[in-house]
Amino acid sequence: MAEDDHGYYSDDSSTTSMSDSVDLTYMCIGREYSDYFKEYLLVYLPCWYLPLTVHSLPVDEEELRRLEYQHDLRFLISQDEKLYQAPLCDPGRILDIGTGTGVWAIEIGDKYPSAEVEGIDMLHLQPQMVPSNVRFVIDNLENLDTYKNNHWHHVHARDLNGFLSDAGRFSRDVFDILAPGGYFERVELDRWTIPQNKRYPCLSAFHRLLTQTLKNPLESSEDLVQSLEKAGFKSIQKKEWTIVLSKGNSSLEYFIQSLYVYGLRFFTDDLQWNILEFNIFIALIRNEIMAAGFKLNLYSVYGQKPSTGL
Numbered sequence: 001m002a003e004d005d006h007g008y009y010s011d012d013s014s015t016t017s018m019s020d021s022v023d024l025t026y027m028c029i030g031r032e033y034s035d036y037f038k039e040y041l042l043v044y045l046p047c048w049y050l051p052l053t054v055h056s057l058p059v060d061e062e063e064l065r066r067l068e069y070q071h072d073l074r075f076l077i078s079q080d081e082k083l084y085q086a087p088l089c090d091p092g093r094i095l096d097i098g099t100g101t102g103v104w105a106i107e108i109g110d111k112y113p114s115a116e117v118e119g120i121d122m123l124h125l126q127p128q129m130v131p132s133n134v135r136f137v138i139d140n141l142e143n144l145d146t147y148k149n150n151h152w153h154h155v156h157a158r159d160l161n162g163f164l165s166d167a168g169r170f171s172r173d174v175f176d177i178l179a180p181g182g183y184f185e186r187v188e189l190d191r192w193t194i195p196q197n198k199r200y201p202c203l204s205a206f207h208r209l210l211t212q213t214l215k216n217p218l219e220s221s222e223d224l225v226q227s228l229e230k231a232g233f234k235s236i237q238k239k240e241w242t243i244v245l246s247k248g249n250s251s252l253e254y255f256i257q258s259l260y261v262y263g264l265r266f267f268t269d270d271l272q273w274n275i276l277e278f279n280i281f282i283a284l285i286r287n288e289i290m291a292a293g294f295k296l297n298l299y300s301v302y303g304q305k306p307s308t309g310l
């Protein structure tokens with residue numbers, strides 16, 4: 001393992017692959033996608049089970065920038081510059097599920113240098129130079145029931161709405177692997193619950209077309225609270241924020257980019273639109289938002305696994 005000037009270590013062995021194809025990519029409509037989901041589709045799951053959004057997100061530099069911006073937006077603007085809302089007290093073992101670029105895991109690793117931090121994701125989007133207390137593992141979050149019980153002191157999952165085949169089971173699996181007294185926190189952008197509103201005809205159509213084909217259920221903040229309650233979590237707290245999108249602000253560009261990447265494969269592959277039609281549709285949505293403004297809702301829900309009585 002080599003240490004750089006900032007005390008970061010590069011260790012290829014800390015990132016393990018479920019498949020050699022995890023780093024292979026292919027180009028489609030000018031964007032780069034992971035080959036891994038092709039194999040995943042064939043080997044691990046029957047087609048009907050695969051959520052549309054999982055295999056349709058790119059893995060290129062542009063997407064990494066979008067995810068980094070998303071992190072900054074939430075962390076700096078919407079989450080009061082905090083990495084979490086739960087009342088953590090020096091957690092020893094921290095797990096970030098669906099870690100993406102790994103930015104949250106790296107920052108929490110910097111904040112708690114004595115903690116052991118692990119980020120898991122099906123995609124290899126994480127950097128190689130990471131703090132020595134952070135590691136990334138390529139794994140499927142559907143496998144949490146194979147993880148050690150009562151182990152983690154804090155489990156974090158952000159932006160998984162629509163990726164979970166069974167959100168209730170996910171909460172129960174996390175409950176099992178958390179140590180008594182540990183916290184589970186989920187942070188979600190409520191981008192899916194766009195009201196059918198006359199001021200946004202194209203955005204409403206985008207939302208309706210995309211969500212009616214999703215295989216996985218979408219959760220509201222209330223669904224999330226209920227799934228934590230059912231799993232056995234206590235002291236559940238919910239916090240909500242609003243991000244205002246308007247002409248000229250960078251949050252609007254981020255939102256448009258998000259619609260673009262979530263919709264690109266669906267509209268062009270599944271609905272057989274050509275790319276020009278899709279680009280025009282996105283431009284019309286941008287105009288609607290610039291004319292009428294728009295608010296995005298963001299929420300965090302956390303709960304604690306009881307220390308006793310288990």
Ligand SMILES: C[S@@+](CC[C@H](N)C(=O)[O-])C[C@H]1O[C@@H](n2cnc3c(N)ncnc32)[C@H](O)[C@@H]1O
Pocket residue numbers: 054067070071097098099100101120121122123125139140141142157158159160163
């Ligand atoms: C929208 S991104 C959010 C990334 C990160 N949590 C963040 O907030 O920046 C969702 C992530 O979940 C991962 N993911 C989706 N389904 C997964 C699964 N079944 N197992 C592991 N990771 C999964 C995707 O690969 C993607 O990196």
